[in-house]
Amino acid sequence: MNDALYARVFSTLKERIESGAIDVGERLPTQSQLADEFGVSTITIKHALDMLDRAGYIKRRPRLGSEVISRTAGLGAARSTSTLPTIGCVLTSFDDSFGTRVLWGILDASLGRANVVVGRTEGFHDREQGLLAQYRDLGVDGLILQPGSSEWIAPAILDLVSTQLPLVILDRNLDGLPVSTVCSDNVASGRAAAEHLFGLGHRNIGLVTSSGTVSTLDDRHRGFVYAHAEHGLAFTSAHEYRKVSSVVPDHEVSVADDLASLKEFLTTNSHLTGFVASEHAVGLLLVRALHELGLEVPSDISVVSFDAPQHVFDDEVRRFTHIDQHEHALGRATLESVLAQLSERGRVAKQVLPTELVVGETTAPPRR
Numbered sequence: 001m002n003d004a005l006y007a008r009v010f011s012t013l014k015e016r017i018e019s020g021a022i023d024v025g026e027r028l029p030t031q032s033q034l035a036d037e038f039g040v041s042t043i044t045i046k047h048a049l050d051m052l053d054r055a056g057y058i059k060r061r062p063r064l065g066s067e068v069i070s071r072t073a074g075l076g077a078a079r080s081t082s083t084l085p086t087i088g089c090v091l092t093s094f095d096d097s098f099g100t101r102v103l104w105g106i107l108d109a110s111l112g113r114a115n116v117v118v119g120r121t122e123g124f125h126d127r128e129q130g131l132l133a134q135y136r137d138l139g140v141d142g143l144i145l146q147p148g149s150s151e152w153i154a155p156a157i158l159d160l161v162s163t164q165l166p167l168v169i170l171d172r173n174l175d176g177l178p179v180s181t182v183c184s185d186n187v188a189s190g191r192a193a194a195e196h197l198f199g200l201g202h203r204n205i206g207l208v209t210s211s212g213t214v215s216t217l218d219d220r221h222r223g224f225v226y227a228h229a230e231h232g233l234a235f236t237s238a239h240e241y242r243k244v245s246s247v248v249p250d251h252e253v254s255v256a257d258d259l260a261s262l263k264e265f266l267t268t269n270s271h272l273t274g275f276v277a278s279e280h281a282v283g284l285l286l287v288r289a290l291h292e293l294g295l296e297v298p299s300d301i302s303v304v305s306f307d308a309p310q311h312v313f314d315d316e317v318r319r320f321t322h323i324d325q326h327e328h329a330l331g332r333a334t335l336e337s338v339l340a341q342l343s344e345r346g347r348v349a350k351q352v353l354p355t356e357l358v359v360g361e362t363t364a365p366p367r368r
Helices: 003-019 031-038 042-055 077-081 100-110 125-138 155-163 186-199 215-230 255-268 280-292 327-343
Strands: 058-061 065-068 086-091 115-120 142-145 167-170 180-184 205-210 240-244 274-277 302-306 321-324 350-353 356-358
Touching: 003 031, 003 042, 031 042, 042 058, 042 065, 042 125, 042 155, 086 100, 086 125, 086 327, 100 115, 100 327, 115 125, 125 142, 125 155, 142 327, 155 167, 167 327, 180 186, 180 327, 186 205, 186 215, 186 274, 186 302, 186 321, 186 356, 205 215, 205 280, 215 240, 240 255, 255 280, 274 280, 280 302, 327 350
Parallel strands: 086 115, 086 142, 142 167, 167 180, 180 350, 205 240, 205 274, 274 302, 302 321
Antiparallel strands: 058 065, 321 356
16 A cells, blocks of 8 residues: 555644544545545555554444544544554455354454454355455454465455555465465365375275365375375376366255266275265365265275364264364464564565474274
8 A cells, every 4th residue: 555645644634633624523535535536545544543442543333434523633532542454354265164163263363353244155256346345444453364366366355455555365375466365275274185195095086075276175185196106106197087076165066966976986996995075075076976976985995084073062073184283373373473563564474384284083904
């Protein structure tokens, strides 16, 4: 953001207040009206209003506008310094297999430090764009975003980047944009999942992923391929199935259709003895397809998934061998990153957090 722009807006509004052109008790024009008047973005207006608030000239109230409370600086300054920043958090979705504990981490890290407003997009582009615009107009101090796609970039993101509003991309990489990101080491994770199967003695393994268009899946695929090369094993794309769509939020493919296609793939590749599933929901669908084909996990086929719910009170639930992304730490790191940008405007940091392979009940050596 051009510092001179919001400084100019601040100076002009300050002069109007001090001269009495805008009297104590009156409300300032809306952010949109001021943006039109000064020919700048609403983000620039927001920063100018934040300065007036901190200086004690106005009091800002969400949805009610900005009221002039003093013609001189200082009267409202003490109140403003104790006000917590508001952080908008836009997630694709969340459940017990992945996302809920990320949200816990964000909320736990925000205690006494920030107010967090949460929305979810279900992977729909229009919802993502709408929530970003909604939070921007609300006047949030920073944003956390888990994009629904790494191929489509919401126009609002480009605007936020250009104005240097604190923004952190969660669980994704957006190549070519100067924006902070926090994600797991998905390449190393894909490699570790495959290496676990190789270590058990499997030599022919497959990869099953959703049809989502996110960098996370591409990185896990890359790690899976690397593991083959490191073990001197040939990799063929015929051993991967990347069309599971019923688990993708913005698709309308039925579970029955996915199961039918997946069973066809498994039948064609009956020589495979182990699989890496890119997500827990994909792993569940894979196990179901194997079961319907009369195959047992792990006695016939081994499966490694990513993430797993913590069924603390249910001993009957099958515990997957899985990659644990340490979701709570992922959430905390994301909140810390956006708060750091509040202190240092324009700061860009790329954080890649380590993961851990947790051995469960779905992997075993192959039958000889």
